[in-house]
Amino acid sequence: xxxxxxxxxxxxxxxxxxxxxxxxxxxxxxxxxxxxxxxxxxxxxxxxxxxxxxxxxxxxxxxxxxxxxxxxxxxxxxxxxxxxxxxxxxxxxxxxxxxxxxxxxxxxxxxxxxxxxxxxxxxxxxxxxxxxxxxxxxxxxxxxxxxxxxxxxxxxxxxxxxxxxxxxxxxxxxxxxxxxxxxxxxxxxxxxxxxxxxxxxxxxxxxxxxxxxxxxxxxxxxxxxxxxxxxxxxxxxxxxxxxxx
Amino acid sequence: xxxxxxxxxxxxxxxxxxxxxxxxxxxxxxxxxxxxxxxxxxxxxxxxxxxxxxxxxxxxxxxxxxxxxxxxxxxxxxxxxxxxxxxxxxxxxxxxxxxxxxxxxxxxxxxxxxxxxxxxxxxxxxxxxxxxxxxxxxxxxxxxxxxxxxxxxxxxxxxxxxxxxxxxxxxxx
Numbered sequence: 001x002x003x004x005x006x007x008x009x010x011x012x013x014x015x016x017x018x019x020x021x022x023x024x025x026x027x028x029x030x031x032x033x034x035x036x037x038x039x040x041x042x043x044x045x046x047x048x049x050x051x052x053x054x055x056x057x058x059x060x061x062x063x064x065x066x067x068x069x070x071x072x073x074x075x076x077x078x079x080x081x082x083x084x085x086x087x088x089x090x091x092x093x094x095x096x097x098x099x100x101x102x103x104x105x106x107x108x109x110x111x112x113x114x115x116x117x118x119x120x121x122x123x124x125x126x127x128x129x130x131x132x133x134x135x136x137x138x139x140x141x142x143x144x145x146x147x148x149x150x151x152x153x154x155x156x157x158x159x160x161x162x163x164x165x166x167x168x169x170x171x172x173x174x175x176x177x178x179x180x181x182x183x184x185x186x187x188x189x190x191x192x193x194x195x196x197x198x199x200x201x202x203x204x205x206x207x208x209x210x211x212x213x214x215x216x217x218x219x220x221x222x223x224x225x226x227x228x229x230x231x232x233x234x235x236x237x238x239x240x241x242x243x244x245x
Numbered sequence: 246x247x248x249x250x251x252x253x254x255x256x257x258x259x260x261x262x263x264x265x266x267x268x269x270x271x272x273x274x275x276x277x278x279x280x281x282x283x284x285x286x287x288x289x290x291x292x293x294x295x296x297x298x299x300x301x302x303x304x305x306x307x308x309x310x311x312x313x314x315x316x317x318x319x320x321x322x323x324x325x326x327x328x329x330x331x332x333x334x335x336x337x338x339x340x341x342x343x344x345x346x347x348x349x350x351x352x353x354x355x356x357x358x359x360x361x362x363x364x365x366x367x368x369x370x371x372x373x374x375x376x377x378x379x380x381x382x383x384x385x386x387x388x389x390x391x392x393x394x395x396x397x398x399x400x401x402x403x404x405x406x407x408x409x410x411x412x413x414x415x416x417x418x
Binding site (some may be wrong): 206209225226229230234 | 366369370372373377381398399402405406
């Protein structure tokens, strides 16, 4: 783990100009402590405040163990804060039951991981339809939605392919389509370019950026400064704390 | 050196006026390194002196077209056929400044490194923003600018990573 202090004036990134845009994700003093009540409680995340608005892509950088994964888990409602609040699409997750959080996740949040994004036994189209069908939407409605989502990421022609018949970059496009199908507007991406060569990685950043510009919001965890530079803002985490935004 | 070789390479495509050469050079390298017309003529005069370029004709208004000599053609051919020598490092102000900072009395080397890293990330973001603003896929002049932007982006990223490592070395006694 690096002991390097993150530059204090790191990335003078502009604040969102259109502050009137709705906030899709808000962390307020969010803290997550593991092993509370034990001898050595670990502050995986320590008082982090962050907002992501519609049209905004925010990158999170930091050494391993700095709290990036915890931040994503909280943002996606997979975990709840020990103190502070996390508001996803207007709903505070702190007081929600496990079941209600699952429903919120399904309704509002999409994920893109480094790999193993897609269900191998389903075609690209079926993969994108899946979250909508889990929402209870009919196949008749889910199908055209999924096609539209695939078109928006430039892989409509791959609708009937299975994941193993697609390149890594094509699979990531399908994963982005799935993350933002239907009403979902918040995409959480964990090293989405990690397994890709640099040009394919750039193409994925371009797609992610375009989908965000079209009215979504994105939180991107990456160790790659080149890809973080596609974001509107870069926040740095170190030992669970936000160093600079 | 790079201007001299570039002008020779462009002249290999046909005779040109000085201002045309300048335009070609700028447009085809993404308008990244502007050169003034005086520099073009100084370079051309040296190339004529060295026997690599000669006057091809002169208009009534005094403007001169230039072309390559046989030796000039050979020089261009050699340039394309060999790699640019990287064995002699360019004087890099950042590397020099960081190196000096660890021995300069009263200078906080780590602070120097942090400031510089912030600057590397700033330009990284700026170049990326410009890349986003180019037509996609980029063609012609835009494509040339894209290639140069990629170069600048990779260089800024490499510098940021190097500075990270310097910071780690400084923090590890």
